[in-house]
Amino acid sequence: MKNKKETIQQIIRSDIVNGLIKPGQKLPSIRMQSQRFGCSLNTIIGVYQELENQYLIYSRPKSGYFVVAKEALLPLLQTKRIDFASAAPDPVSIPQIDFRQCLNKAMELFEASIFTYPDPQGLLSLRQEIVKLFQQQQVFPSAQQVFIFSGAQQALHLLAGMPFPNGKINILVEQPTYWGMLAALKTQRQTVIGIERTPAAVPDSFIPLLQWHKHTADLSTSVLSQGVLEIYMKSGMYAHHAKQMKSLYNHRIKHLREISQRLLPKECLYTIQSCGGLFASIHLPDSIPTEDLVKRLENRGVDVLATDKQFLSSFPKLNLLRLSIIRTDEQDIEEGIRIIAEELERAQYTSRSPKPFYRL
Template sequence: MDKTISIYGKKLFEYSSPKGMIELINVLTKHLINFQIFTKPENIFITNGSQQALYILGVMPFPSSKLKILVEQPTYSVMLNILENAKIPVIGIKRTNDGIDLNTSILTQGELEVYLKSSMYKFHVRRTKEFYRNKMGILRKLCNKNLNDKITWYIPDTGLYAYMEVKEVSSHNLENNLLNSKILVSSTNNSYIEGFKHTEGIRLCVCNASEEEIIRAVNVINMQ
């Protein structure tokens, strides 16, 4: 942060370009090559969060001139709200554990630019993946050992969220029951297009949960 301020201090109080900080865009152009994404600086736009980017993508015309958007089910509920408010027609495609996986201010943009150019980025990515891999490993081991056959779980190797499919209870009722036990989960019902046939499920986040809290959550879920 201090290095960013020393480099871009004068720009902090200026209006930035609508498409984002040019220094960051130039660094991103080179950085994306590592992921086999080849583009030009003029094709990159920096947005202040994912929702702004999703809105732009949702309302922009497609090169094919087609109008409907294919949306995996379940999906990010905010994306469904954006498409619904824009009156854009959608078609749902079911996603399962074996199915498809289509895996800022001047100060924050400047900080990211400095970050990408240093070795900190790769180090942080490795450390973060390992941190969440350990948490998901704990959750997977507990689910495999303790959960009954009324619950089917899908836990990625690393990440923030896991999914549990419930067979004999409403996910909203389960969400409320767990809330009474001070366990916060979210039903995945709002992640589907209205009328799309789906199973009941809940989403769990292990981001801020300790190992003891994960153990307690799995035990409480198993008793529902």
Template sequence: MYKYMELLNELESMIGGSLKEGDKMPSIRVLSDRYSCSKSTVIRALSELERTHLIYASAKSGYYVLGGTERRETRGETIDFVRSAPDPGIFPYLDFQHCLNKAIDTYRNDLFIYGTPQGLPSLIREMQRHLTDYQVFAEPDRIFITSGVQQALTLLAGMPFPDGKRTVLLEQPGYPLCAAYLEEHRIPAIGIRRDADGVDLDELETLFRGGGIKFFYTIPRFHNPLGASYSRRHKEAIAELAARYGVYVVEDDYMSDLERDAKSDPIYAYDRADRTVYLKSYSKIVFPGLRVAAAVLPLELTESFRRHKQLLDIDSSMLSQAALELYLKSGMFDRHREKIRRCYGRRSELLSEAIREALHAYPGAFAGPPPAEGGIHTHLLPAAPAALSSAIDRLRRRGIVAESANSHYLRGFRTEAMLKLNVSGVREDDIPVGVSAVAEELAQAVRRTRPPSRI
């Protein structure tokens, strides 16, 4: 990331935190010394803040804060632990608007004609470079641009694979829309249980050895609704089993941009047999409505995928592709990624701390150990599973929206009573308040279900 963009993030955090509207910004010399950069870098960053109307210049006086970067809002009546859309307050509206306008000027001869099923060639070349940040190295002919990860999943589920296998293996709980699509279109699907520690590798091997698995769909990082990530040992083992038994792995790495461990690589990085389909979404990091994702395919699947995608929609939105290309090339994406990591990192820490406090305050409310840390969503296992539905109803009456994970299971698969918590759209001040209320209701559910003592 460019130095001035790092400085921009620092200054925006300052404006949204210690500096309030009307406060004077530190001088150019002070900022240059503090952040070990040139005065020209400081001036460029300040000019960008002025362009986006966060500060204004006063002649012979300096720069002053015009407004904060965070949304100005008061606590609402509802704490919503269900909404999974990114926080609108950190959307890069102005940056991406600039890229859209620039895309129209740059690609005016390409935007109004049909493109190619694979995607905008210049975006694919940029995507090849960009994906190396995630330890995904692929030739351009293996990279396809799709209308979100959902389109890639539907294409993979519906198209024939070279080995003729038909059954899709899903983690349980898992992505609800994928399961719903398979059931609606009567595509054979079975589940394998996953918990905070991962899947049972012996069971996975047994299923792979059975010979009918077309592909194994997995969310290795910050799984929804579990919040857990696979260990390196798990990822290596999955790649090795896929190679041994000729099974494809479809790796949905949609939360990769929130990863703070530089040594955490995807399953794709451990694949030596070309059995992994790597999916990368930009909905959670930029805009849900952007509907652009990248699919990196094994060479054996590329021609079939191309043919079926062309029959489905000819091409994905050329304007969205062109704007994303410029957003990646300019360095704006790197700046925004660092900004959203900080924002969601704070929420993740608040969520983990709130759960630890709740476990201490209401020790009998939960079953099992504390959930995994590190993401913006997690799950709680109630000690009184049968009372979960009534506890959710009582929470709603208190203005707290939460739900179980039942929709994340295939029909017929044995569900586990589980309460989902997602804090991507919850104000930071509301996180401990909401988690405490959840724990209180779960504790009361235990007391209500406990049989009366005999005298």
């Protein structure tokens, strides 16, 4: 339970953040605040000193206390956003201490090879560790089939520019798909045909070709980063973190499914009813312009992603919104879906409203 000093501090802080006391405005004197809250002068002095430590106010000798400039208040004045758009993990969920320990250990174990050019395909010991991980998931590659890249985008870019062993030139791409793959193909000026999702496999004949392209584009992926990942996996830290994240994300996506089924129109539940993993999609009626809805949601503090960039220009686009649960907790999900439902209802009502008739 908050004591009186903390309560007073929260009230004054809220007045500043909510704009009741403007940037640059002088705060009431210590004596006036003491009378207002029925407390001692020392209590108000302590409150003002704490707010000054938080960079919300500053003092002028013999003049009193003033609210800081608007620029300094902006981070506090901004409303909390519900982030359904991000695909990057929440920084809070990253095990920084574990990574730091692995980094220090990698500096010791791989000291002699950090500044050399090892196998462009990746450290063999790391690839063998990744094979074990796949085997636990009932996937059975060999270490020869595993390639280490600096990131997924680099791998996709190289694959997009490689000639096919069979000599064919047309590339089939699932629709919708990752926008970064479409961008890589466009950069390489490849002939691309959109198709619906089907299972696929990479032939062994790709391995020598991919080895050569990886070598010419990137002599070696950072030994230090590979070493950190190898230690992270061998120590069991990866398995522990993956288990935690899987449980967290499963819980969130289940909550998203339940809330969506309760609040959204049934015809909008495009992948909601069967979704898993990190993403789900809402199917908008054709009468609702996606850009307008995204903008209205943005104005209400909800960030979503339209899927236009995930379709080829030649492929029929679905009117979809992609929702990510990576940076949303249960409260965010419920509040965000409620706002989406309200804006959908408003947009549908607007689209049904009779347009004004003008006689020429």
